[in-house]
Amino acid sequence: MKDLLRKIMRTGRVAEPPPPRPEGAVPERAAELRGSVQIRHVDAGSCNGCEVEIASAFGPVHDAERYGARLVASPRHADALLVTGPVTRNMQMALRRTHEAVPEPKVVVALGDCARGCGVFADAYGVVGAVHDVVPVDVEVRGCPPEPEAIVDALRGLTGR
């Protein structure tokens, strides 16, 4: 306990100063959420590169939570789905049901090049297609994997903060 407190004291604040708010209006459906977006992450078949970057975006340095975005444990608690990877056959039904389970109004973010257009996995035998082939997508984030700054920017686009 003492060591932990000392470490907290010595480390201090590591979060980077907030970059300027990205340009562009908040999507209409996300505007109803009024700056607080609860996110359920779904791995539809990712190589886990995007997951590492998501962890980093919600880590102490980039700290996406200070803009009103938060990861939750169930789609029933969520406003938005954060989908990574191409959609594989095994995850197709699960993704569709997860999308059904999110209460209205809901937003879907396709994160990474695989989620946007299958990336290097395009035409593989176990892949059904990109995320927009299975559920309607509202926001896309480029990159393989996307940098944490890009993820934070996209989420700030939803929260408007």
Next chain:
Amino acid sequence: MTTVTGAAFCAALGLGLLAAAGALLPRRARPAAAGGGTAAAGAAAVVAGLAAMAGHPWSVWLPDLLPLAGVRLAVDPLSGLFIAVTGAVAVCAAVYAIGYTRPARDGTDDAPGLDGRAVQAMLPLFVVAMLLVPAAASVSTFLLAWELMAVTSLLLVVAEHRRRASVGEAGLWYAVMTHLGLIAIMAGLAGFAAASHGESFERLRAAAEGLSPAVRSAVFVATLAGFASKAGIVPLHVWLPRAHPEAPSHVSALMSAAMVNMGVYGIVRVGLDLLGGGPAWWWLVVLASGGVSALYGVLQAVVATDMKRLLAYSTCENMGLVLIGVGAAGLLSVSGARAIAALALTAALLHVVNHAGFKTLLFLAAGSVLHATGTRDLDALGGLRSPMPATTALFGIGALMASALPPGSAFVSEWLLLQSLVHALPEGGTLAAVTMPVAVAVVALSAGLAIAAFVKAFGVGFLARPRSAAAERARESSPAMIAGMVLAALACVAAALAPGLVAGGLSRAAGVAAAVAGPGGDPVTGPVTLRPAGMPSTMSPLLITVALLVAVVVLMAVLRAVTTRRARRRARLWDCGAGPATARMEYTATSFAEPLVRVFDDVLAPETDLDVTPVKESAYLVDSVRYRTTVGDRIEHRLYRPVLAAVAWVGRAARPLANGSVHRYVGYGFYAFTGMLILLAVTR
């Protein structure tokens, strides 16, 4: 008016014997005759008991009925209370038994043994014996009635011994425990009678003052041991969680709701009335054993997965709470706080009444489930709400009544008990200042855990989806069984909403106990609002219930008004996207209790077995995993196993004494007789 008590009581006994004779009728007519007769006897007993509680005592001496001692009966308000409770339980159980013990219509033997002549005759005889115990007014009559009660109940417990092997074992435990209890009571009361040169209760009462403290204490401790074993008090409770589940359900209800009360009756009658109170340590023993029993019983109830075993352990808990009240009453009377002592005893007696009500209902409902599904295992039940709506609703009412939350009936008596314990402090002296806060904590903890136990029993047993094929095939029980349960439920609800109606009778019953008889005025008054005498607190169960109902209605209206802003959408049950949701995903009784097992790990000492078998080719690939966890009765394990082993050893060691020679056996008799004569000659 005195004649009303006597006439109704004699009518109850007569109707009971007539019902027993009804067992001679042909098989089809037997359940209706015996059950109907028993119900009528019970109703007459309720009238007799209420008349006695209203202040119309009755007594009779029949010197020629039995050789040497005769039969002496007396019904005072305290006896009246227990007679009325027994009668009310008998009415519900007997009406239920008409449906429960009836042979199946299609010729297949649905309940073999239950419509047999002996079993049908035993039920009314058991009720008669239980009515005689509180009415007995001499040592010999009391012991005779007590033994009759023990034997008839034992025969009823083993009624289904051809069906399940475990019945025989339960019967053996019960027979041994109940007879050891009888020996203790007999030793205590016989010693009491010998020391007071007479065996009628009046004589004992008059002579008790003059006895030496050692004799008084010996009498009290011996009878306490016997009565506590009948009441299922830890550590003498071991027969109870075996016999109650194995007995037919209407018998379980009678035993758990009426027979165990006789243990409480005995302690109050002998300790507070005949002996007229005693030193503080007596009552500390009573209070401590009550506290241990309440906590241990409720913990075992929380972890039990057998529905009737759960109810049996809940009986241990509730009898423990009653003994806390009795012990507090005795302790406070020693320190002179008689008004609060009377309140504590009244609370204990009210809890006896309430416990009898909800435990009858719960055991009958559990029997209805057992009848429909053939299993008592909560982990194999569930999904009974749509096939058995009446049973589910009635068990729900029973569970609510058993939880110490408004609008339950247990709430009222536990509130009164807590009031008496909390307010004991200024008058009770140092001993009360130390024990009462501990007792308050025990009552509060057991009340909280009891809620967990009954949420488990109702939620896992009746709601969600069926966990086995047997639960899927369940059908609602016959009208007679439902009628029995409805009667019990109505009695429970009446006791929960208007306990003030019986407050006068209870006060009079508590007043019989000379040691706590108040200086005047009832300890509790008020038909709607309960007012403990001399305390600033009041409570009205009726108003609380009305307020709760209003709050629920208002809350639902507000929620409806708020949620209509957005359109509703029907969505699939969330099953992690995998689906479909199966009964295997549900909470089970074991998993519901797991956190509490972990918290009370030191007390319960669960045994866990994990067996992992790898495949032949690789130690890293698992072929099968077997997990088994059991929570045994630790007291039985630690306390009884060594004794049983020692007895078995003595039996083996003594085998050479019995070598089959008749001459030797005659010799044993001769030497034993001569030795006894010499002993008498020396000591005389």
